[in-house]
Amino acid sequence: MALSKDQYAAFEDIVGTKYISSDPVILDSYSWRSGLLAGMEKFTPRFEAILLPYSTKEVQAIVKLCNKYNLQFKASSTGWGVYNDAPGPGVVRLDLRRMSHILEINEKNMYAVVEPYVIGAQLQAECMKRGFICNQCGAGANCSALPIAAHQGVGHLSQSASYGERNQLALEWVTPDGEVVQFGSLGSLDEWFCGDGPGPSLRGIVRGNVVPLGGLGVYTKAATKIYHWPGPDTFPVEGISPHYAPSKIPPHFMIGFYSFPSLEQLILAVQKIGESEISYELMGFNAAMAASNMATSNEEDIRLFNEFRRMVQGPCFMIIIAGNSKNDFNYKIKVLDLIINETEGKSLEKMVEDPKVAGGCLWRWLRSTGSIRETFRASGTFGGEVGGTDVFPLMAEYINITARAKDDLIKRELVYNDDTSPFTQSFEHGHYGHGELLIRYHPNPETFRALTEEFMAQANDTAINKHFGVPAHVFGDNSHDLYGPNASNYHKWLREIKKTFDPNNTSEGSFYITDK
Structure with a gap:
């Protein structure tokens, strides 16, 4: 029509x-x-x-x-x-691309107010000038900085700068029937510092661990928490695309990449690093993702990956240390060395021995600019599994189990063979954990059928029957109706929320839930 x-x-x-x-x-x-x-x-x-x-x-x-x-x-x-x-x-x-304004950066109360088309790179650059930083959506610095815009809002800096659900403060919401609702302190005091109250809060109506994905109105402004940044106002970046890199690593910064004999040893190292609160960024990138981040072409990617897979001993992580002073930096490095020795970690020296290479990695992972290289460049398409948000060992184990299904796809030559090492992530110094499994492939009927029917069915069966919670890939009627009966019948409540706030079914909800 x-x-x-x-x-x-x-x-x-x-x-x-x-x-x-x-x-x-x-x-x-x-x-x-x-x-x-x-x-x-x-x-x-x-x-x-x-x-x-x-x-x-x-x-x-x-x-x-x-x-x-x-x-x-x-x-x-x-x-x-x-x-x-x-x-x-x-x-x-x-x-919403015309709604692209940073409305406020409140240094005293450490929050920023943005419209939907302010991107992460834009907000982060402005925050750095003021001695602050914001979480970056893991999909890339080109994504919205609005804390309720992204699917989950997890990102590379979530170890020290949390993620969307936790960072969202006051919010302006146009409901599906056209009412403007202002959350928390915005509605009562015309200020942005708090997203809840007084009294009952609507936070759990507009999002859970993931957002409604366009199915419950429009979020037009929001405040997000910002965090301390001990680095320079601007990075001294040199070169031209795709060879951007800082001319030098800033003082009191370090990047490392370590592999471990087993997932259990990696989990122990992540736990100890979280308890000591020494890491500015901690991401469970595997050898394939590290190679893709560093490479500037598919040919170079394959060469580096073949080198790295021979060097690593098992699951890996990347860590960035940022010191507030020389003494603080030295202390954190000593603690890291102790933890790595205790957990039998092994450094991937090729990443850190050349300051130019290390600086480029530092820049791309702080700014979240390497995600396209890691996901799309190899084949133009990707899929896989996105776990939930729970305790780190549980999420790591879930992704480790689903990796077996990926291994089957690799053996059948349906997807790119970049090994099956899980990608795991720690939030807020270990208070939360997250895991994902990257699958890169060339679209063809058999591969797409195997991914959407076989692989996802196995991932769902694992999550439900082994009690790993509701993963982040659950959206739409069929998925919610599958998981809901196994999780307190939440799908019934979610559908009632949709019916109540969208009585005319005006906000298209095929990736949220419908009022069927």
């Missing part, structure tokens, strides 16, 4: 002639499917129109018109992944 002339004119009156389009060329550009879980179809159904609102007032007016005309809307910021697609006709797209 196409918008009628009257409908188009009504939307045009809100955003202006320049910021609405139903041109097929424009619509197709929004229907191109990214390489995340890409199948054989490269285009998804077209939206009826693309709208670019500038303000909360314009978003609210668009949402009210959608309710009036019995249309659905899907809002997105930087727009990664299948969650941004229209499942069928009758959906308009709200592209």
